[in-house]
Amino acid sequence: MIRIADMQYVRLATRDVERAAGFLTETVGLQLVRREDGRAYLRGDDRDHDICYFPGEPGTHIVGLKIETRDELEAAAEQLSVAGVAVERGTKEDCEERRVMDLVRFRDPTGNTFELVHRPHIAVRRYFPTRDAGITEFSHIGLKTADAARDEEFWSTLFNFRANDWIGLAGLLSFDKVHHRFALFPADKPGVQHINFQVQSIDDIMRSYYFLQDRQVRIVFGPGRHVTSGAYFLYFEGPDGVVYEYSSGVRMVDESWRPRQLPFCDEAFCAWGSRPDIPEFQS
Numbered sequence: 001m002i003r004i005a006d007m008q009y010v011r012l013a014t015r016d017v018e019r020a021a022g023f024l025t026e027t028v029g030l031q032l033v034r035r036e037d038g039r040a041y042l043r044g045d046d047r048d049h050d051i052c053y054f055p056g057e058p059g060t061h062i063v064g065l066k067i068e069t070r071d072e073l074e075a076a077a078e079q080l081s082v083a084g085v086a087v088e089r090g091t092k093e094d095c096e097e098r099r100v101m102d103l104v105r106f107r108d109p110t111g112n113t114f115e116l117v118h119r120p121h122i123a124v125r126r127y128f129p130t131r132d133a134g135i136t137e138f139s140h141i142g143l144k145t146a147d148a149a150r151d152e153e154f155w156s157t158l159f160n161f162r163a164n165d166w167i168g169l170a171g172l173l174s175f176d177k178v179h180h181r182f183a184l185f186p187a188d189k190p191g192v193q194h195i196n197f198q199v200q201s202i203d204d205i206m207r208s209y210y211f212l213q214d215r216q217v218r219i220v221f222g223p224g225r226h227v228t229s230g231a232y233f234l235y236f237e238g239p240d241g242v243v244y245e246y247s248s249g250v251r252m253v254d255e256s257w258r259p260r261q262l263p264f265c266d267e268a269f270c271a272w273g274s275r276p277d278i279p280e281f282q283s
Contacts, residue, residue, distance in 0.1 A: 001158070001159065001160055002067075002072070002075070002076040002079055002080075002116070002158055002159045002160065003067070003068070003072060003159075003160045003175075004065045004066065004067070004116075004159055004160055004161070004175045005066045005067060005068045005175075006065070006066040006176075007064075007065065007066070007138060007139065007140065007141070007181060008047065008064035008065055008066045008100075008117055008120050009047070009049055009050055009051065009052060009063075009064040009098070009120075009138075010050070010051055010052075010061065010062070010063055010064070010138075010141060010192060010195055011051075011052045011053075011054060011061060011062040011063075011064070012051065012052070012053050012054070012058075012060075012061055012192070012240070012242060013053075013054055013055070013056030013057055013058055013059070013060035013061070014053050014054070014055070014056070014058055014239060014240050015055070015056075015057075015058065015240075016239070017038060017039065017040050017053045017054065017055055018040075019239055020040070020053040020238070020239040020240070021035075021040035021042065021053055023238050023239050024040075024042045024051060024053075024238070025042065025130040025131075026130060026131065027131075027212070027215065027217060027238070028044075028133065028135075028197070028238070028244055029044070029129045029130060029131045029132065029133030029134075029135055029208075030042040030043060030044045030050070030051065030129065030130065030135070031043055031044070031127055031128055031129055031130060032130070033048065033049050033123075036097075037097075038054065038055050039052055039053065039054040039055075039097075040052070040053045043123060043127060043138075044127060044129070044135040044136075044137065044138055044197050045127055045135070045136065045137040045138055046122055046123050046126070046127060047120065047122060047123065047138065048099045048120060048121040048122060048123055049099070050138035050197075051138075051195070052098075058240035058241070059189075059191060059240075061112070061113065061190075061191065061192045062105075062113045062114070062115055063112065063113070063114050063115070063141060063143075063192070064098065064100075064103075064114075064115045064117050064120070065114060065115070065116055065117065066116075066117055066118075066120055067116045067117065067118050068118075069118070070101075070102065070118055072118075073102060073103075073104065073116060073118045076104065076116055077089070077104045077116075079158060080104075080106055080158065083158055085106050085107075085158075086106065086107070087104050087105070087106050088104065088105040088106070089103075089104055089105075090102065090103035090104065090105060090115065098115070098117065098120070099120060099121035100117040100118060100119060100120045100121070101118050101119035101120075102117070102118040102119070103115045103116060103117045103118065104116050108143075108145075108151055108154055108155075109146075109147065109150055109151055109154050110143075110144065110145045110146045110147070110151055110190050111146075111189075111190040112143055112144070112145075112190045112191070112192075131211075133197075133199060133204060133207075133208055133211075133246070134199035134200040134201065134203075134204030134207070134208075134246075134248075135197045135198070135199055135246075136197075136198045136199060136200055137197065137198050138195075138196070138197055139178065139181075139196045139197065139198045139247070139250070140178070140180055140181045140182065140183065140196045141181075141182060141183070141192055141193070141194065141195055141196065142182075142183040142185055142192070142193030142194040142195075142196075142243075142280070143182055143183065143184055143185070143191075143192065143193055144185060144186075144187035144189060144190055144191040144192070144193050144280065145184045145185065145186060145187065146186075146187070146188070146189075146190075147186075148169040148170055148171055148184045148185070148186050149169060149171075151171075151184055152171040152173065152184060155173055155182065156173070159175065160175045161173040161174065161175050161181075161182065162174065162175075162259075163259050164179050164180060164228075164253055164257060164259050165179070165180075165228040165229075165259050165260050165261075165262065166259065166260070166261050166262065167228065167262045167263075167264055167268045167269065168262075168263065168264025168268075168283075169186055169264070170183060170184055170185050170186065170264070170280075171183075171184045172184075172228055172229070174253070177252045177253060177254060178250060178252065178253075179228065179229040179230075179231075179250050179251040179252070179253055180228075180229060185280035185281070186280065187279075187280055192242070193243065193278075193280050194235060194242075194243040194244065194245050194278075195242065195243070195244050195245065196244075196245040196246075196247055197244070197245070197246055197247075198246075198247060198248060198250065199246045199247070199248050200248065201248055202232045202248055202249070204246065204248065205222075205223055205232050205233070205234050205246050205247075205248055206223060208234060208246055209222075209223050209234055212234075212236050217236050217237070218236060218237040219234065219235070219236045219237075220235045220236060220237055220243060220276065220277040220278050221233070221234070221235035221269075221270075221274060221275075221276040221277060221278055221281065222234040222235055222270070222274050223272075223274065224269075224270035224271070224272045224273075224274035225270065225271045225272050226247075226269065226270065226271070227262060227267070227268055227269065227270070227271050228251075228260075228262065228268075229247075229250045229251045230249060230250065230251040231247040231248060231249050231250040231251070232247060232248045232249055233245055233246065233247040234246045234247075235276070235278065243278060264283050265283060269281055
């Protein structure tokens with residue numbers, strides 16, 4: 001089994017890198033790490049970067065996942081190949097661009113692109129936000145899936161992911177104690193469905209709610225509280241339709257936790273009664 005140690009980064013294509021980077025610094029509250037060959041690197045924690053915007057057609061995306069050792073990376077490439085998954089080795093330029101020592105690339109059954117990375121760089125200076133949104137870390141992503149049950153089996157058979165809850169067919173999967181690191185939402189095409197950053201408290205969520213309202217940023221869900229993870233949340237739309245989420249108080253689980261099946265309805269997404277304006281959250 002391939003053991004994922006951590007979330008690492010999301011790479012997103014955009015037609016306007018400056019606009020996207022500006023939104024993430026001035027509105028989301030990330031720190032601009034550097035600009036390099038038309039790309040913008042941003043972070044909200046001690047990783048070298050959490051988000052990289054690069055020139056290209058919106059919808060193109062890559063998710064980076066950390067592998068602890070080189071031996072595990074080599075074994076992962078072999079296991080994927082044996083399972084019939086096409087694996088591409090990262091070039092020296094790929095690794096330098098991502099600030100990692102080595103990587104392999106593959107696609108899940110839906111067509112989402114992932115990179116397993118070995119020895120990613122950490123930041124040498126502490127995270128200093130452009131605005132005080134209370135961000136503590138890049139935590140999880142929502143993924144679009146053409147077949148949620150099939151993709152859940154892919155991640156839980158080949159990798160150390162497990163389902164901690166389901167909302168309808170949407171599996172909330174994790175490889176560690178955090179309630180979910182991937183949320184698999186049925187859709188008609190691949191894609192990153194949302195990108196989550198943890199914040200310190202519900203006060204940070206509410207401060208951002210009013211901040212975003214004042215700047216006429218489209219809020220698509222919340223404020224609310226998730227029934228599954230127990231986290232307080234706020235979802236809003238950024239450039240190219242990418243949805244970002246602030247959340248706080250996510251549930252930690254251990255081996256005693258038993259996954260629950262929730263119906264696919266508004267009440268299963270929010271305990272407070274907030275209704276989502278996100279296609280993948282709507283029945």
